[in-house]
Amino acid sequence: MPNDFSQPLNASVLPVMRTDLLAGKTLALQAQALNLFYGDRQILHALNLSVPARHVTALVGPSGCGKSTFLRCCNRLNDEVDGCRVSGSVKLAGSDIHGGDLPVPELRRRVGMVFQKPNPFPLTVYDNVAYGLRLAGLRRRRELDERIESVLKVVGLWDEVATRLHEDALILSSGQQQRLVIARALAVEPEILLMDEPASMLDPISTLRFEELVHQLAQRYTVLVVTHNMQQAARVADYTAFMYQGRVLEFGDTDSVFTNPQRRETEDYITGKFR
Numbered sequence: 120m121p122n123d124f125s126q127p128l129n130a131s132v133l134p135v136m137r138t139d140l141l142a143g144k145t146l147a148l149q150a151q152a153l154n155l156f157y158g159d160r161q162i163l164h165a166l167n168l169s170v171p172a173r174h175v176t177a178l179v180g181p182s183g184c185g186k187s188t189f190l191r192c193c194n195r196l197n198d199e200v201d202g203c204r205v206s207g208s209v210k211l212a213g214s215d216i217h218g219g220d221l222p223v224p225e226l227r228r229r230v231g232m233v234f235q236k237p238n239p240f241p242l243t244v245y246d247n248v249a250y251g252l253r254l255a256g257l258r259r260r261r262e263l264d265e266r267i268e269s270v271l272k273v274v275g276l277w278d279e280v281a282t283r284l285h286e287d288a289l290i291l292s293s294g295q296q297q298r299l300v301i302a303r304a305l306a307v308e309p310e311i312l313l314m315d316e317p318a319s320m321l322d323p324i325s326t327l328r329f330e331e332l333v334h335q336l337a338q339r340y341t342v343l344v345v346t347h348n349m350q351q352a353a354r355v356a357d358y359t360a361f362m363y364q365g366r367v368l369e370f371g372d373t374d375s376v377f378t379n380p381q382r383r384e385t386e387d388y389i390t391g392k393f394r
């Protein structure tokens with residue numbers, strides 16, 4: 120019998136969180152009892168999630184369950200939505216992002232965001248990567264050159280664009296644009312990269328390169344990636360959180376979540392048994 124994911128979940132259904140896996144680990148991000156409303160409509164329901172630092176965590180779940188809303192909440196993009204209210208907390212390395220101690224521009228520097236559709240600015244390749252650095256006050260050409268070269272090397276784009284730095288970024292391929300956008304986010308030295316279906320518009324080869332890049336980034340950064348592609352989650356993520364109707368219903372190391380899911384909803388979702 121296929122699971123009907125539109126049916127409301129009984130609030131007494133307990134999430135399976137395998138939090139013992141995180142004992143002794145540094146947490147980059149921690150959502151606790153997070154509720155989010157758009158007007159009268161509640162989208163996130165007492166959501167709890169701890170994201171370990173310098174690992175890849177995949178966020179998966181049926182369409183409309185609130186994955187993007189949660190990501191946007193983590194760098195306060197939802198603040199710009201009229202009628203949006205949040206309660207509960209999201210902590211970045213222990214500091215409440217809604218508390219007064221963390222100005223929004225600083226939060227967004229520390230928590231970078233990459234969207235489904237590559238969104239380079241209509242500027243040159245160089246100026247895209249330099250953008251945040253200049254905002255941060257870096258002006259010296261030599262220093263900018265060095266930082267830009269180094270970050271383009273990290274994302275594996277340097278060899279392809281070294282002679283095209285002053286061309287319009289919008290003429291790059293989609294895969295190149297997505298890596299450029301990641302370089303732009305990395306240039307300001309964030310701690311976390313939030314990625315919302317970042318590879319869904321890429322061709323298979325660019326997707327493979329992208330997955331290798333994500334894997335490599337996790338040596339230095341924390342990556343929280345939303346994906347609808349279960350194989351991709353299984354390939355790139357150390358941990359997986361299954362989200363359902365505004366809550367994280369199951370969390371664990373990716374292997375356990377995929378091979379030994381504890382909630383029926385998780386199993387039905389990852390095996391494709393749903394309406």
Ligand SMILES: Nc1ncnc2c1ncn2[C@@H]1O[C@H](COP(=O)(O)OP(=O)(O)OP(=O)(O)O)[C@@H](O)[C@H]1O
Nearest residue numbers: 157162180181182183184185186187188189200347
């Ligand atoms: N700005 C907004 N105002 C009102 N409702 C919104 C807004 N943005 C999203 N929603 C609603 O919040 C719910 C969750 O949307 P969200 O985009 O977070 O889901 P999702 O899990 O990322 O879905 P998908 O996998 O399809 O991208 C949806 O019902 C959506 O219609």
